[in-house]
Amino acid sequence: EKDELIEELNNKIEILNQELEKSDEEIEKLKLANQLLKENKKESASSTSQIINYTHYELSRDDILSYMKKILDQALHKVIITTPTITDLQELYLYEIKSSVSMSISCFIDQSNPDDMELLEEFEHFDNINIRHFEEKDRYMMLKDGEELLLGIIGENNSNILIFHTLDPKHVKTLNSLAIDSWVRSKKIVF
Numbered sequence: 001e002k003d004e005l006i007e008e009l010n011n012k013i014e015i016l017n018q019e020l021e022k023s024d025e026e027i028e029k030l031k032l033a034n035q036l037l038k039e040n041k042k043e044s045a046s047s048t049s050q051i052i053n054y055t056h057y058e059l060s061r062d063d064i065l066s067y068m069k070k071i072l073d074q075a076l077h078k079v080i081i082t083t084p085t086i087t088d089l090q091e092l093y094l095y096e097i098k099s100s101v102s103m104s105i106s107c108f109i110d111q112s113n114p115d116d117m118e119l120l121e122e123f124e125h126f127d128n129i130n131i132r133h134f135e136e137k138d139r140y141m142m143l144k145d146g147e148e149l150l151l152g153i154i155g156e157n158n159s160n161i162l163i164f165h166t167l168d169p170k171h172v173k174t175l176n177s178l179a180i181d182s183w184v185r186s187k188k189i190v191f
Helices: 002-046 061-073 086-092 114-124 169-185
Strands: 078-085 102-108 129-133 139-144 148-154 161-166
Touching (some): 061 086, 061 139, 061 161, 078 086, 078 169, 086 114, 102 169
Parallel strands (some): 078 102
Antiparallel strands (some): 139 148
16 A cells, blocks of 8 residues: 555656746747847847837747737636647637637648648537637737737748737727738638
8 A cells, every 4th residue: 555655756756857847938938038038138238119020939839829829818718729730729629619719720731731620620519619610820920809819920931939928908998900901801711
């Protein structure tokens, strides 16, 4: 009985060590991002401007999708989402979102790819998800309840993404048409 308890505790310790390693990796990413922001701020300050230069700022896909997931978890009524590909949607765990939240999603769907089509069929089973094909693979976007906006535009390098997040009503109102653009230009998938 003691041996079983010791083994169980050792397993828990192993799991905690793995989580600690993941946390350390996240801290390193955040430190790097913070350093880049400080460097950009210094460059901006030296030129007597408060404008941040994002030309060479790098941000990972995982960081963006993780942030989008946090916003999505707070949704109450309606969310408009754009991602470069349908596989990006897996990271958002859409099946965990309340069924009362209507989701309009546009993304690139390769109809010749069985994995993409399988994901599409899976998402189509949810009454609150409406998904369309969007040719461009150039943005991450989320408009939550008409009051919160995250927009990321992919640059020449896939990890160079101009991104901003705002809750300011005037920002959201002004950029609302840009957020809805990908949904309007997307096409229904016909099976």
